[in-house]
Amino acid sequence: MIYAEILAGGKGTRMGNINMPKQFITIDGTPIIIHTIEKFILNDRFEKILIVSPKEWINYTKDxxxxxxxENDRLVVVEGGSDRNESIMSGIHYIEKEFGIEDDDVIVTHDSVRPFLTHRIIEENIDEVLKHGAVDTAIEAVDTILQSKDGEIIDNIPIRDTMFQGQTPQSFHINTLVNHYNALSGDEKTILTDACKICALKGENVKIVKGELFNIKITTPYDLKVAKAILQERISK
Structure with a gap:
């Protein structure tokens, strides 16, 4: 089966002085997370669409x-974990408990605050994960990337043509992801920034699906202004 998991477990501390997690901020009268969920509802290939929420915001998310x-019986709100990857695993634990996990089951994970993903991106994630087992969505790096261990002195400037900027969705064969995650040491888990690194650390090939520049993650007040501009442009067309 094919599952979607929308990650809404963050608290949005970089958004500034707000009284709720960033995924609940409204754009044109609709919470960001709803804009995102709607993109997944339109794809009928998903058996279930899980929304992972902080425990204290589960009832609000449902409301x-x-x-x-x-009412939509494909939508399920589940409690998140202590970090991004633990939240992904919380959703998988729900799937295992309610439906069991078959060898060919896959999951498409996505940030709740990336509301501008396209049908193409979702479809390609599904198609490619069924063939390759692990998929990341990315765009080619536009700016030169600098590496610095201390944030003050440049250690390395990689060749830009080989650099990509990661987005989401990130998609996986469920059993492959779980097996690799469980095989990580405690130290390896502490350096994870996203789920694809789980597979990369264990030597799994991760297929790249082309993202879009406008598939932005709304994290800061500036991002919110950009998101509102994108939405207004689409409404005016």
Whole structure:
């Protein structure tokens, strides 16, 4: 089966002085997370769409889904974990408990605050993960990338043509991801920045799906302004 998992476990500390996690901020009267969920609902290949929420925001998440989307038996709100990857695993544990996990089951994971992903990106993630087992969405780096261990002195300037900027979705054969995650040491888990690194650390080939410049992650007040501009441009067309 094919599952989606929308990661809404963050608290949005970089958004500044707000009284709720960033995924609940509204754009044009609709919470960011709802814009994101709607993209996944439109794809009928998903058996279930899991929304991973902080424990204290689960009821609020359910309420806004009911208000803006209505009843939909494909949508399930589950409690997140202590970090991004633990939240992914929380969703997988729910799948295992409720449905069991078959060898060919896959999951498409996505940031709740990337509301501008396209049908193409979702479809290519599904198609490629069924063939390759691990997929990341990325765009070619536009700017030169600098490496610095201390944030003050440049250690290395990689060749830009080989650099990509990671986005989401990130998609996996569920059993492959779980097996690799469970095989990580405690130290390896502390350096993880996203789920694809779980596979990369264990030698798994990760297929790249082309993202889009506008598939932005809304993290800061500036990002929010850009997101509002993108939405207004689409409304005016």
């Amino acid at each position: 806004i889904i009911k208000k803006h989307i209505g």
